[in-house]
Amino acid sequence: MGVRKDLKRARRHADLMARTRVEIVRDEGGAVREARTAPMTAIPTTGTTADLPFINAAEAPDAVILRRAQHHTWQPVTAAAFAREVTVVAKGLIAAGLETGDRVAVMSRTRYEWTVLDFAIWAAGGQTVPVYATASAEQVEWIVQDSGTRFVITETADHTETVRTGTARFQHAPRIWELDTGALDELSTLGHGVPDEEVTKRRTDLTPDTIATICYTSGTTGRPKGCVLTHANLHAEAAATVELLHPVFKEVTRQVASTLLFLPLAHILGRTLQIACLMARIEIGHCPSIKPDELRPALKEFRPTFLVGVPYLFEKIHDTGRATAEKIGRGASFDRADRIGVRFGRAYLNRFLGTGKGPGPALYAAWALYDLLVYRRIRKELGGRMRYAISGGSPLDRDLNLFFYAAGIIVYEGYGLTETSAAATIVPPLKPRPGTVGLPVPGTAVRIADDGEVFVKGGIVFASYWNNPGATDAVLQDGWFATGDLGFLDEDGYLTITGRKKDILVTSGGKNVAPAVLEDRVRSRPPVGQCVVIGDNRPFVAALITLDPEAVAHWLSVRGLPADTPMSEVVRDPRMRADVQRAVDHANKAVSRAESIRGFTLVEGDFTEDNGLLTPSLKVKRHAVLAAYAEEIETLYRR
Numbered sequence: 001m002g003v004r005k006d007l008k009r010a011r012r013h014a015d016l017m018a019r020t021r022v023e024i025v026r027d028e029g030g031a032v033r034e035a036r037t038a039p040m041t042a043i044p045t046t047g048t049t050a051d052l053p054f055i056n057a058a059e060a061p062d063a064v065i066l067r068r069a070q071h072h073t074w075q076p077v078t079a080a081a082f083a084r085e086v087t088v089v090a091k092g093l094i095a096a097g098l099e100t101g102d103r104v105a106v107m108s109r110t111r112y113e114w115t116v117l118d119f120a121i122w123a124a125g126g127q128t129v130p131v132y133a134t135a136s137a138e139q140v141e142w143i144v145q146d147s148g149t150r151f152v153i154t155e156t157a158d159h160t161e162t163v164r165t166g167t168a169r170f171q172h173a174p175r176i177w178e179l180d181t182g183a184l185d186e187l188s189t190l191g192h193g194v195p196d197e198e199v200t201k202r203r204t205d206l207t208p209d210t211i212a213t214i215c216y217t218s219g220t221t222g223r224p225k226g227c228v229l230t231h232a233n234l235h236a237e238a239a240a241t242v243e244l245l246h247p248v249f250k251e252v253t254r255q256v257a258s259t260l261l262f263l264p265l266a267h268i269l270g271r272t273l274q275i276a277c278l279m280a281r282i283e284i285g286h287c288p289s290i291k292p293d294e295l296r297p298a299l300k301e302f303r304p305t306f307l308v309g310v311p312y313l314f315e316k317i318h319d320t321g322r323a324t325a326e327k328i329g330r331g332a333s334f335d336r337a338d339r340i341g342v343r344f345g346r347a348y349l350n351r352f353l354g355t356g357k358g359p360g361p362a363l364y365a366a367w368a369l370y371d372l373l374v375y376r377r378i379r380k381e382l383g384g385r386m387r388y389a390i391s392g393g394s395p396l397d398r399d400l401n402l403f404f405y406a407a408g409i410i411v412y413e414g415y416g417l418t419e420t421s422a423a424a425t426i427v428p429p430l431k432p433r434p435g436t437v438g439l440p441v442p443g444t445a446v447r448i449a450d451d452g453e454v455f456v457k458g459g460i461v462f463a464s465y466w467n468n469p470g471a472t473d474a475v476l477q478d479g480w481f482a483t484g485d486l487g488f489l490d491e492d493g494y495l496t497i498t499g500r501k502k503d504i505l506v507t508s509g510g511k512n513v514a515p516a517v518l519e520d521r522v523r524s525r526p527p528v529g530q531c532v533v534i535g536d537n538r539p540f541v542a543a544l545i546t547l548d549p550e551a552v553a554h555w556l557s558v559r560g561l562p563a564d565t566p567m568s569e570v571v572r573d574p575r576m577r578a579d580v581q582r583a584v585d586h587a588n589k590a591v592s593r594a595e596s597i598r599g600f601t602l603v604e605g606d607f608t609e610d611n612g613l614l615t616p617s618l619k620v621k622r623h624a625v626l627a628a629y630a631e632e633i634e635t636l637y638r639r
Helices: 002-010 049-059 079-095 112-123 137-147 157-166 183-190 196-205 231-253 268-280 292-302 311-327 331-352 361-381 398-406 469-475 515-523 549-558 574-588 622-628 630-638
Strands: 022-026 032-037 064-070 073-078 103-107 127-131 151-154 175-178 211-216 226-230 258-261 283-286 306-309 388-391 410-417 422-426 444-448 453-458 480-489 495-500 528-534 541-547 597-602
Touching: 032 480, 049 079, 049 112, 049 196, 049 231, 049 268, 064 079, 064 112, 073 079, 079 112, 079 183, 079 196, 103 112, 103 137, 103 157, 112 127, 112 183, 112 196, 112 268, 112 283, 127 137, 137 157, 137 226, 151 157, 157 175, 175 183, 211 231, 211 268, 226 231, 231 268, 231 422, 258 268, 258 292, 258 306, 268 283, 268 306, 268 422, 292 311, 292 361, 306 311, 311 331, 311 361, 311 388, 311 398, 311 515, 311 549, 331 361, 331 398, 361 398, 398 410, 422 444, 444 480, 469 480, 495 515, 515 528, 515 541, 515 574, 528 549, 528 622, 541 549, 541 574, 541 630, 574 597, 597 630, 622 630
Parallel strands: 064 283, 103 127, 103 151, 127 211, 151 175, 258 283, 306 388, 388 410, 541 597
Antiparallel strands: 022 032, 032 444, 064 073, 211 226, 410 422, 444 453, 453 480, 480 495, 528 541
16 A cells, blocks of 8 residues: 555655644643744745746746646646646736736636646736636626726636626726637737736746735625735745645655646635745646546546645545445445444554554454455546645545555645635645644744634635625734634644634533534534534434435435435435435534434425525525525424
């Protein structure tokens, strides 16, 4: 198994394991209240992320830094070619009237052209305003109006219509280009008369403190706020990530690093990952979808060595593996492989970390058997070369993490927000600790307040909320950003997130309950789609649970039931409720009885962006769900 060899090699690279230096600060009672990680790179005083394509072109013009999907093949894009394309598009934007400091919105799924546009906007002296491809006309109206955007680049005709509808009442509507109808070609033609020197001048006039992008939050509790991120913020995030992780690929795995980027580039995690890869000259490919049926073929074709995703992706890979096994009558075998994988992963990592003896002969033999029957199939689904993954956005179920380790893939968790330029913490390479979100990224500090709230400080922390000084002052205190999340630091400075401060439930019996850990664990097991834990001012904790449509289709198929069975019948089927109860039981193992889910209601339909119950970044709008299902909640507590 590749990752086991990597960990063995790691012992010969003591310098790599010792690179992360953490300072621990304790309170008077001895509890860890703060962890600070030393920076690995100098803070730049000149230059910006806009320079990256041109630095690469000057230093390694023939290096392949991207691969572009064309006609079912991945065509290489060299550093020199990418810099030329960025320059040409930047000239087009200048010719169109873009002034230094102007904002350009990009509304598109993840694709190669998004990357070109991001760097072209910066090279022309502009600021990028990402818009989710699923945004409504009302959301577009707010973002364009609030940011003062003058230009918008869309992907499809539907996106263009959404922008036109949202900005129809504007006195000066933004100028729109559409990727599917040749936006980049149009901009290239437009810029023929602009000299290259104009692009160079605008780019070199930028400073680290120049605004690079205004990223709007997902708006789980209200109108999205625009996070102002500077080039220095983006550099701090990308440089820390590269210095921390890339040596593992170069010296331990002995692989040439490559990744397939499928996270929405409207989300800051995808953007900073892209910058980090260009900084390290790691090959990037793009996939416009996170849907398993669309992503799997791309993974098999591109064959990345690492991925960055969200728990949903890893849950879906696991669930698909089980569904496939169940279809051929091997569901029980997969379940045994799952249990063996968790035991093996826990034992092996305990030995590596010096906290246990490691797997015994019987456990090794069982792992070897299921590696042939199950785990290798998981690796194949991910392209066959993948050894590492990073998961962020929400906590990943610890047992699921250990299962992937047994399958030959170490999943490192990270934690961050738009306001922290993506990751504020990450599990350092060669120091895995499933269940935590790691140590502060280099150059960052994490502090735990008296009430358990997590605070972050460092070069990654945003400058302000756009046009909203009141909201800015509410969360920035002496350089510390109040995240609104709750957590704790262990003895070594590893952070564990326990939930959102505003989401804490207090039962009528006075028990405080953080719903996140329960929701994440319920959701990690099929056939669950989404889960919202309730119980505020109620006698016990309960849950609203939706069913995953793909899991339902599979469930009906293996039981010989009609594919068009009404969902109203499915949610009442005792066998379905028994399957969901197993997911609930799995969640309850992580908490005390007083915090456990005592009852649940299966609701028809799903939580989606279209019905207003999910944000574009797939976060549940808790208050909207509670309002939409108020009657079901009352019925649940009257039983």
